Amino acid sequence: MEGSQHYYMNVSDVICFDILVSAMKAENQSFGTDFLLVGLFQYGWTNSLLFVVVATIFTVALTGNVMLIHLIRLDTRLHTPMYFLLSQLSIIDLMYISTTVPKMAVNFLSKSKTITFMGCEIQTYVFLALGGTEALLLGFMSYDRYVAICHPLHYPILMSKKICCLMVACAWASGSINAFIHTMYVFQLPFCRSRLINHFFCEIPALMSLVCQDTSHYEYTVLLSGLIILLLPFLAILASYARVLIVVFQMSLGKGQAKAISTCSSHLIVASLFYATTLATYTKPHSLRSPTRDKVVAVFYTIITPLLNPFIYSLRNKEVTGAMRRLLG
Structure with a gap:
């Protein structure tokens, strides 16, 4: 009876067992040892x-972002600061989802779930830089x-082409x-411990659990970095749109109100989803982390946000839909 139970082990248990065995073999090995996802x-x-x-989600996100970039480039009516910044967002999302999703998809069909040390380092850097x-x-x-809404007369000066380029370059x-500072520190x-990364891509919080020395001081650095890169822009967004809403509700024209609220609400939806999930990952103490919860939360800022961005901005924007109709004749 005991022997027959082994024949009924499901495939997932066998694969997980193989991964664990490989991880044990990789433990305490040299600097160049591969990781297992x-x-x-x-x-x-x-x-x-x-x-x-x-693969379907990746294709849809890829198509949506490429289409939005193409529309903004071709239609001269969209050659404004707002759409210039939006095209940059689509470029980032295009690269962002391409950093993690293809490897995750390949692992579903591949027997080897490994990623090289150098590949993990590059993925971590690119992901952090784009985020x-x-x-x-x-x-x-x-x-x-x-x-645009609160100071429309000063808009051509405050949002000139030079200032827009400086904003993008600064970002x-x-x-x-x-990303360079954090990546260089973590990978030295x-x-x-085991080289088994309990995640679907190489991310600093998941990698820190594999380090065998005290990392409490570095965790404070990650927290500070997250507050500066994530929390400050999010608070600036909330402050900006609080002021925008006050001005919008003082407008007498219904169409102006509707257009402004539609644009701002789209941005707030995307921003809230992105910032809330990333802050939940990078500002949480290590003692309160759950690998399963971290992986689910990571899906939102690695897959869902790049997927939704082009459609939220295009479907809720008459100028973009108008450009789409003109392009399609």
Whole structure:
């Protein structure tokens, strides 16, 4: 009876057992040892279905962002500061979702769930750089709407082409520098525990659980960095739109109110989803972390936000839908 039970072990248990064995072999090995990714779901007979779902989401997000970038580039009516910043957001989302989702999808069909040390380091840096850039860019986009609605006469000066380019350059530079510092520090730490990463991509909170030395001081650095890169822009967005709503409700024209509220609400939906989930991951103490919860939360800012961004901005924006109709004839 006891022997027959082994024949009825499901496939997912076998695969997880193999991963654990491989992780034990990788423990306490050299600097260049590969990591093993547990993944978002437990691997099993649903691998093919999950691959199709993830691949479909990736394709839709890819198409939506490319289409929005293409529309803004072709239609001269969209050559304004607002749509310039929006095109930058789509470029970031395009790269953002391409950093994590393809590897996750491939792992559903691959027997090897490993990622090389260098590959993990590159993925961590690119992911952090794009996330920090998007956080700052969303803040600059709220400033653009604030100036357009509250100070329309000064808009051409306060949101000139030069200032827009400086905003974008500042967002990219700040995100890249922040990511470089954290990546360089984390990957020089000794990973002397199991190389099994309980996540579907290489992320600093998941990697920190593999480090065998005290990281409490560094966790304060991550918290401070998260407050600066994430919380400050989010508070600026809330302050900007609080002022915008006050001005909007003082308008006498119903159409002006509707258009302003529609634009601002779209931005607030995207910003709230992105900032709330990232803050929940990067400002939470290590002792309160749950790997399963962290993976579910990560889905929102790695997959859902890049998927929703182009559709929220396009479907709720008459100028973008008008450009789409003109492009399609």
